[in-house]
Amino acid sequence: MTASLLITSWRDHLLNGRRRSEHTIRAYVATAERLAAFLQDHRGGAVDRALLVSLEPADLRAFLAARRGDGIGNASAARELSAVRNFLQFVAGEGGTIPRLKGPRVKRGVPRPISPDEAVALAGDVADQARAPWIGARDWAVLLLLYGAGLRIGEAMGLTGAVLPLGETLSVTGKRNKTRIVPLLPQVRQAIDDYVALCPHALAKDQPLFRGARGGPLSPALIRRVVQRSRGRLGLSDRTTPHALRHSFATHLLGRGADLRALQELLGHASLSSTQIYTAVDAAHLMDVYRNAHPRA
Template sequence: MTPSLPERWRQHLALDRRRSVHTVRAYVATAERLLAFLEEHHGRPADAAMLAAIQQADLRAFLTSRRMDGIGNLSAARELSAVRGFLKFVGGDEARVPLLKGPRVKRGLPRPISPDEAVALAEDIAETAREGWIGARDWAVLLLLYGAGLRIGEAMGLKGDILPLGETLRVTGKRNKTRIVPLLPQVRQAIEAYVDQCPYPVSRDEPLFRGTRGGPLSPALIRRAVQGARGRLGLSDRTTPHALRHSFATHLLGRGADLRSLQELLGHASLSSTQIYTQVDAAHLLDIYRNAHPRA
């Protein structure tokens, strides 16, 4: 028996893209909701042919129905991103996905990227990549910025000699200074998944992250991918690769990390460079207070 489209999508995400259980569950649920909506919308079962002929008006109507379910702007933007990935998967290289700008996420005071926004950004970039290994590569790079606090240049400077990965990672930063950063299991798994899928051999003296032709990956490509994703998701122009590093620092500080430990993790030469995050964190907390407190 031929698997259903959502089941094939599940297998693709889990086996080919190596997405987390949470991501697979969310993306498959989106595909199932889309098919159910189209069936009711058109009065006949939704199949691959219907998906291939989907129009911008269909997607707009689907998002409207989801908004009526009570989801917010960021969730709607992520839903649209998942739909694009599903349509591209079903239609293959010839898929024509209607252009539809996602809802803009309202921003107040300058603040770090929230965990949901960081994950949404990485997921969108990975799912819109031209090839599976490129999506795995970009996913790993972004997790290094957000999950380990690396500068983009530091991530690009990693070589094959970091393999096999352990619980920590030696990073060479500015002024050729080295530091040791913890490597979260999710970050380690993302790097390993990329290495497994990379079509180029990873040798000890060569860059870990490769471009499409096998040369060193350019930071400009990651910046361009982030720029495209933030437009699709309706995120602020402040959402940049370096902002992921800022968010790593601010979230750690908010969880109780002391400034000296944070200084070491970030590779700052002086404590004054790290102290700026106390101001950012205070602004973020004030933003939350003003939006949530009934008498603010």
């Protein structure tokens, strides 16, 4: 079987068998296609299943070296290697072996939260700049969901009319189709109710809750774009993104004494280690306070 057919089969497997997100699938498929193109020149022949199962660690090192030549860093190289391993394991089949290669060391970055005042100011500015009242109410509701409930932007966009009428909690489907329950602050519920009351489009139970101007599903890219414009007007850091609102939600809860396990559930993290990164955020904040306030700092 040719590499092209194998990549197509792998894509279907990721979509239907593993239920990976569209973003992850696009990135993985692009990596597999880059690997196939590289091997065609590197090995000097057609790339098929026989060639792929015969690869050695040296072949993968050469591929990563070529990608380094394209200018990617350690984090991107690690993601490329992860995608390649996944693809080759699919090609090799159950029980098959793939080349063992240690990935590059990646220094884990610390999320940069924004203050509660900045989060509210950002959401308010975005809403004020909207071209119609219902669009302003929509954007305000979306951004309050990210900050007030810790949702990922894709999770907010995945909500449907079935969540209405709202209660004190919300069922959210996150990564790998995992469902969790998150509490809704009264302010967040009110923001969504205000949007629903103003929205000119019918919000059927099987249709997206948040709609674009013409009634289609609201694009995450649009929210990212309006946030980018707003942070420029407000003089906020380039790190102020929709996802930064989720980081801020986690950091502020932790700073108020939230338990790590409870925070893990609220964020929908599969591993506690993913949540523990926020302890570094809180420690960094304390150090900033110390340096700014202590007379001997």
